[in-house]
Amino acid sequence: MQCLLLCAAALLGGAAHAQTTAASPEALPPLSNGPFTAETVAKGKAQYLRTCSQCHGFNMVNSGTTVYDLRKFPVDQADRFLNSVTNGKGNMPSFKGALEPGAIQFLWAYVSTRGGKEM
Numbered sequence: 001m002q003c004l005l006l007c008a009a010a011l012l013g014g015a016a017h018a019q020t021t022a023a024s025p026e027a028l029p030p031l032s033n034g035p036f037t038a039e040t041v042a043k044g045k046a047q048y049l050r051t052c053s054q055c056h057g058f059n060m061v062n063s064g065t066t067v068y069d070l071r072k073f074p075v076d077q078a079d080r081f082l083n084s085v086t087n088g089k090g091n092m093p094s095f096k097g098a099l100e101p102g103a104i105q106f107l108w109a110y111v112s113t114r115g116g117k118e119m
C-alpha cells in the first residue's frame with residue numbers, strides 16, 4: 001500500500017529533476033489515488049499550510065466566491081489537480097519548480113481525502 005505512494009512520489013521527483021526545462025503537463029507522471037496513510041496526509045497538510053492556505057483557507061475552508069473551494073474538488077480528477085497546481089489556473093499561480101519533488105502527491109493525498117476525513 002505504502003509502496004504505491006512512495007513509488008509514485010519517487011517517480012514524480014525523478015521527473016521533476018529531469019524536466020527542469022519546458023515540462024509539458026502531459027509528460028508528468030500521474031498521481032497515485034491512494035490508499036494513503038495518515039502520515040502521508042499529514043505531510044500534505046503541512047505543505048498545504050505553507051503554500052496554499054493563504055488563499056484557499058485554513059482546513060480548505062473559504063467563502064468559495066473567488067477562490068476555488070478545495071473541499072469540492074472532484075476526487076476522481078487527479079490529472080486535473082496535477083495540471084492546475086503545476087501550471088496554475090486563472091488567478092492561481094503556477095507551482096512549477098516551486099515545490100519539493102513529490103509535494104504535489106502529498107497535497108493530493110490531503111485534498112482527495114478531504115483533509116484525512118475520507119480515507
Ligand code: HEC
Nearest residue numbers: 051052055066067068080081084085089090091092095107
Ligand atoms: C495566490 C492565491 C492562491 C494560492 C497560493 C493557491 N491557489 Fe489554488 N486557486 C486560487 C484561485 C484564485 C483559484 C481559482 C482559479 C480559477 O478557476 O480561475 C484556485 C484554484 C485551485 C484549484 C482548482 C483548479 C481547477 O482545476 O479548477 C486547485 C486544485 C487548487 N487551486 C489547488 C491549490 C494548491 C494545492 C495550492 C498550494 C500548492 C494552491 N492552490 C495555492 C488561488 C490560489
